Amino acid sequence: MDRIQLSHGGGGRLMHCLINDFFVPAFEMSSLNDAAVVAWQASGRIALTTDSYVVSPYFFPGGDIGLLAVCGTVNDLAMVGAKPLYMTAGFILEEGLPFEELERVLASMQRVSEDIGVRIVAGDTKVVEKGKGDGIYINTTGVGIIPGGISLSPQQIQPGDKVIISGSIGNHGIAVMAERSGISFDPPLVSDVCPLNGLVDHMLGTTKDIRVMRDPTRGGVATTLNEFAIGSGYCMTVYEETVKVRSAVQGACDLLGLDPLYVANEGVLIAVVAPAVAEDLVAEMRKTTAGADAFIAGEVTNSPPHTVLYKTLMGGNRIIDMLSGEQLPRIC
Numbered sequence: 001m002d003r004i005q006l007s008h009g010g011g012g013r014l015m016h017c018l019i020n021d022f023f024v025p026a027f028e029m030s031s032l033n034d035a036a037v038v039a040w041q042a043s044g045r046i047a048l049t050t051d052s053y054v055v056s057p058y059f060f061p062g063g064d065i066g067l068l069a070v071c072g073t074v075n076d077l078a079m080v081g082a083k084p085l086y087m088t089a090g091f092i093l094e095e096g097l098p099f100e101e102l103e104r105v106l107a108s109m110q111r112v113s114e115d116i117g118v119r120i121v122a123g124d125t126k127v128v129e130k131g132k133g134d135g136i137y138i139n140t141t142g143v144g145i146i147p148g149g150i151s152l153s154p155q156q157i158q159p160g161d162k163v164i165i166s167g168s169i170g171n172h173g174i175a176v177m178a179e180r181s182g183i184s185f186d187p188p189l190v191s192d193v194c195p196l197n198g199l200v201d202h203m204l205g206t207t208k209d210i211r212v213m214r215d216p217t218r219g220g221v222a223t224t225l226n227e228f229a230i231g232s233g234y235c236m237t238v239y240e241e242t243v244k245v246r247s248a249v250q251g252a253c254d255l256l257g258l259d260p261l262y263v264a265n266e267g268v269l270i271a272v273v274a275p276a277v278a279e280d281l282v283a284e285m286r287k288t289t290a291g292a293d294a295f296i297a298g299e300v301t302n303s304p305p306h307t308v309l310y311k312t313l314m315g316g317n318r319i320i321d322m323l324s325g326e327q328l329p330r331i332c
Helices: 013-027 065-078 099-116 171-181 197-206 220-232 247-256 275-285
Strands: 045-053 083-094 119-128 136-146 162-165 210-214 235-239 270-273 295-301 307-311 317-319
Touching (some): 013 119, 045 065, 065 083, 065 099, 065 197, 083 099, 083 197, 099 136, 162 275, 171 247, 197 210, 210 220, 220 270, 275 295
Parallel strands (some): 083 119
Antiparallel strands (some): 083 136, 162 270, 162 295, 210 270, 307 317
């Protein structure tokens, strides 16, 4: 037997074999009780996040759904200044999924979680009939601790602040779209999916004058900047000449009528910081792997309020609004 059967989700012997043969060794689980019991720290505030991953295809250039699930969860915790500690992972598997593909996903999750020091301590597995899923879906919950003295939110933003982006944009969404559509690039375009907690630690170790951070996943940079503008009441002004977009990403967007500002990222963060620290912070970010291409993308102005302005290379101003839906579905 080399594929998932409906009986693997039935609660009987085959389900126990699935869990013990695949999940227990992958995540080094010492207990299969109904809840995980873990050591906790007395100081700091708790950060919690939950997310679901339905990316199609679940293997794509630069990553897979397992890597995406761990990194996405860790990054959401890091964006509020938390140090990620624990995760849970729930799996919905489709009947007929090859065990080999499940093993690849679990190995990917194991590698990245060990690299960043996050323990996957609990989980759940369900199996649905063939045709009722899409191979594998993953739901996660993440827990972390926010050290004292850190408070990040759009309400902290002030006029004159600088907008920093940690790298080129649109890589993940276009890499997934290309794999889904059978489009190839030379040189190959890969997803930017990676954990950002190390970069965030380095940033907060450099300065505490960071107002807010966010990873621009679904909806891309444009949506995140709009969230900042709405939350602060100010205008986020971004300059086209400074925004980094790889030529393959821009070419694919031009061909398909997409705007890279709205394309999803999984290894990029946006930070709004005090103007006095912006240049030094970017220099420090560039010393890290995740922030090697960091740049100042724009600034915060008083007006027009609740707005994102994009200053084009032609010298005009373009209002960047939120899309009513999304350009590329199923990219995370």
